Amino acid sequence: MNDVNEFRKSAHQIVDWMADYLDQIEKYPVKSQVKPGDILAQLPSSAPSNGEKFEDIFKDFEEIIMPGITHWQSPSFHAYFPGNSSFPSLLGEMLTSTLAAQCMIWETSPSAAELEERVLDWLRDAMGIPACFKGVIQDTASTATLSAILTAREMASNYEINNSGFSTNDYRIYCSEETHSSVEKAVKIAGFGRANLVKVKVDDQLRMDPNSLSKAIQEDLDAGKIPVCVVATIGTTGTCAIDPLDEIAKITSANNVWLHVDAAFAGTALLLEEYSWMIEGLEKADSFVFNPHKWMLTNFDCTAYYVKDEEALIRTFEVLPEYLKTKTRGLVNDYRDWGIPLGRRFRSLKLWFVIRSFGLEGIKDKLRGHIELARNFESNINASTDFEVLIPRTLNLVCFRFNPGGIQEKQLNELNHQLIEQLNASGEVYLTHTKINEKYALRLVIGQTNVESKHIEKALLLIQKTAKSIG
Numbered sequence: 001m002n003d004v005n006e007f008r009k010s011a012h013q014i015v016d017w018m019a020d021y022l023d024q025i026e027k028y029p030v031k032s033q034v035k036p037g038d039i040l041a042q043l044p045s046s047a048p049s050n051g052e053k054f055e056d057i058f059k060d061f062e063e064i065i066m067p068g069i070t071h072w073q074s075p076s077f078h079a080y081f082p083g084n085s086s087f088p089s090l091l092g093e094m095l096t097s098t099l100a101a102q103c104m105i106w107e108t109s110p111s112a113a114e115l116e117e118r119v120l121d122w123l124r125d126a127m128g129i130p131a132c133f134k135g136v137i138q139d140t141a142s143t144a145t146l147s148a149i150l151t152a153r154e155m156a157s158n159y160e161i162n163n164s165g166f167s168t169n170d171y172r173i174y175c176s177e178e179t180h181s182s183v184e185k186a187v188k189i190a191g192f193g194r195a196n197l198v199k200v201k202v203d204d205q206l207r208m209d210p211n212s213l214s215k216a217i218q219e220d221l222d223a224g225k226i227p228v229c230v231v232a233t234i235g236t237t238g239t240c241a242i243d244p245l246d247e248i249a250k251i252t253s254a255n256n257v258w259l260h261v262d263a264a265f266a267g268t269a270l271l272l273e274e275y276s277w278m279i280e281g282l283e284k285a286d287s288f289v290f291n292p293h294k295w296m297l298t299n300f301d302c303t304a305y306y307v308k309d310e311e312a313l314i315r316t317f318e319v320l321p322e323y324l325k326t327k328t329r330g331l332v333n334d335y336r337d338w339g340i341p342l343g344r345r346f347r348s349l350k351l352w353f354v355i356r357s358f359g360l361e362g363i364k365d366k367l368r369g370h371i372e373l374a375r376n377f378e379s380n381i382n383a384s385t386d387f388e389v390l391i392p393r394t395l396n397l398v399c400f401r402f403n404p405g406g407i408q409e410k411q412l413n414e415l416n417h418q419l420i421e422q423l424n425a426s427g428e429v430y431l432t433h434t435k436i437n438e439k440y441a442l443r444l445v446i447g448q449t450n451v452e453s454k455h456i457e458k459a460l461l462l463i464q465k466t467a468k469s470i471g
């Protein structure tokens, strides 16, 4: 397909399909109902030798690919954390795809570099992140956390590991038992060895216990080890627990240890003044990450990574081959030095579209609406005799289980596992689970861009009916 008129025609057709899809998304089963291998079996085993017509490809997209899609933009998607999108985000993404620019350095698209700087400053100020932080967009929170851990490593070794490799394996990293798996992955990739990741105890609300952290660091120091980095979480993946940042930050400051704050999901809530307590002490931290691609109406991928000492970040990643030397170096931000990949997508464009279209107030209204729906759902569960909330709700996540009374713990776990399987098989809703002190908990997240009270009422009725049928 090389003809611009043909492209125009197909593109219009796709835009119509996009609008219809989003308009009628509730007619699809939320969670894809295919079995392993179903899609693969319908795909030819070798690539076509000759070009095929758009109509044929699009027909296969609808018939083969669509059944294997889980509909993250469905308002009945309550699983994991949301991976939101919105009309303005989609429009921005279409332009990014069209420009298809490689935004690795300022010269390869000055607008990309300068819009990224501006939009991340907007968000920083709107979220109450101290002005000493500078932002960069990365693909995922996993990559940002790896960047933080690598920078902490170089700071701790005076940039020697970059030059000559490890000369000791006494470095130590700390996180809580509830921390996201991306931290363990980063520790493996950064060469520390998983054995040097210390998982600090949590309290009854599954928040990191600062006393245990302090003790762990002291014991390591006494044993001649070198504490490098602590990762605190604002909104854990299991239950959205908020680690006590200020107390943790006092410990890391006193010991001169890098503090990275993972707010991948819950960070978006910092746009609401009433949640600013969550980052009390952030001025003492070194880096902070959150994902607009979760709750902030911006489609994947778009991670905002903030660092206080951008020189340390740049010094960790900078490599300067001849072909990347430019005369603007030092005057502008060359974001290739602010992270792992060289090539970079123009991601700030969709963020700019989202922020301008909704306005900060529009985004805040959405967030408050979601939290209000979660508050109501939680009170409904609390009021019901057959269900119980397993941990007090934070933001828009409710963790609960079916417990009609007189059933042993082990059986309750099995029963709730069955319940979630049946709910998801219905195609009407999609929920995932976690374990809270060995108790199997259903997680219901209310954060999809267009979710309304009618969707939550539907989910509640379905949960009650399904539980009755298996209980």
Ligand SMILES: *Cc1c(COP(=O)(O)O)cnc(C)c1O
Pocket: 081, 139, 140, 141, 142, 143, 180, 182, 233, 235, 236, 237, 262, 263, 264, 265, 291, 303
């Ligand atoms: C989702 C999540 C991550 C991982 O985010 P990616 O962008 O998919 O890498 C990390 N930490 C927390 C707390 C999360 O909720």
